[in-house]
Amino acid sequence: MDRTFFIYRDFEVYSVDEYSWRKERHRHNFFELLFIEFGTGTHILNTNEHQYKSNDVYFLTPGDIHSFRTIEPTRFHCLRFLPGFFSGVGEVSELEKLFYYHNRTQGCLTLESSDQAFFESLILKVVSEAAQHKKRHNELIRHLMSSILQLILRSVTVKKGINSGKNTEDLRVDNILSYIRANITNPHLLKKRIIAERFSVSVNYIGEYVKKHLNVSLREYIEECKMQIIKKRLTQGNRTFSEIGSDLGFIDSSHFNRFIRRNTGKSPSEFRALLNK
Incomplete structure (x- = not known):
């Protein structure tokens, strides 16, 4: 069985530079926005293999299974969160929509060219705020993440009429974890x-x-x-x-x-x- 990774807070940032790295297949029980600041390599997401490159972005939902193999030195920024991170029901509703996201067949996010630089700046600002712990950094990060979600929703096609039974189960598990931590x-x-x-x-x-x-x-x-x-x-x-x-x-x-x-x-x-x- 593939190993499962957890987070024990509603939000965390994990950044790492890897020079020669092979990450075996694993799954998460959280959402993850994965930004490749620089580097190249292979990313296998579920059953699909992608050759990642600098500035690629992946949005992973709970239950996705993936693995990595670096080819050139790579800097990964992983923004990990659970629905409980957002205080309003609106953002949680948006996350439910993203469960329909097509990464199970396509993988890398394709943003509008006019949004790409702004999107990357939002991610790097979240990384910076999480590292520095300035005054009101949690509130700022929450607003930045809400903006990021809106840009993702604008860039993808949310499929209608799909059986959401599995998605509902995943969200219920996330809500159980959030309840336990709270x-x-x-x-x-x-x-x-x-x-x-x-x-x-x-x-x-x-x-x-x-x-x-x-x-x-x-x-x-x-x-x-x-x-x-x-x-x-x-x-x-x-x-x-x-x-x-x-x-x-x-x-x-x-x-x-x-x-x-x-x-x-x-x-x-x-x-x-x-x-x-």
């Missing part, structure tokens, strides 16, 4: 029964449902979300273990300590020292 500090809201009721899935099937779509268990995803928050708080400021554990809904310090040891093999103090190195 309530990660409230363990009582992350019980199987609560999640199952909220998303109209049988409580006896919710675990299997998540495993089927994510290739990880519900518990594994929840624990990884907690670990991401713990790592951040252990390396930022001087918060005590008790404070961090309390923030995440642990009953007491002993439960927090056992959680850290089970996931890292180390005590909280040992894990903090390792992170700070």
Whole structure:
């Protein structure tokens, strides 16, 4: 089975320079806008092979499977997001339309020539804002991403009358992940029964449902979300273990300590020292 990659926040930017790289087949459980700033190589998207080049843009939806092989040194900018990143229902509705996008047969985005330079400048501005963390950068990035989505919609033909059952399932999984991240500090809201009721899935099937779509268990995803928050708080400021554990809904310090040891093999103090190195 192809490996599945996740993000544990609603939005992130991953930029990387690769000189001799072969990325094996994998899928994402998020949307990804992939911009090739420079370089050449082969990009296999689902069953279609593309020879990518500088300034190519790919828009990947959850469930797409792809792989890479660089030929010349390449700089990739990956803008990754989930529907929960957008605060308004309008943008989420636009994402639903993009599920019909034709990348399963064509792949590389073809923008109007008058939009190309502007589109690229928007992407690079998002990359810059994400790296610098200036004041109100989240709000600015959200507006920039909304503009990017509108340009994508203008450049593609949204097909009508297609059975959207698979698309609806993908969006429901994304919404489950967004719900988990939003309530990660409230363990009582992350019980199987609560999640199952909220998303109209049988409580006896919710675990299997998540495993089927994510290739990880519900518990594994929840624990990884907690670990991401713990790592951040252990390396930022001087918060005590008790404070961090309390923030995440642990009953007491002993439960927090056992959680850290089970996931890292180390005590909280040992894990903090390792992170700070």
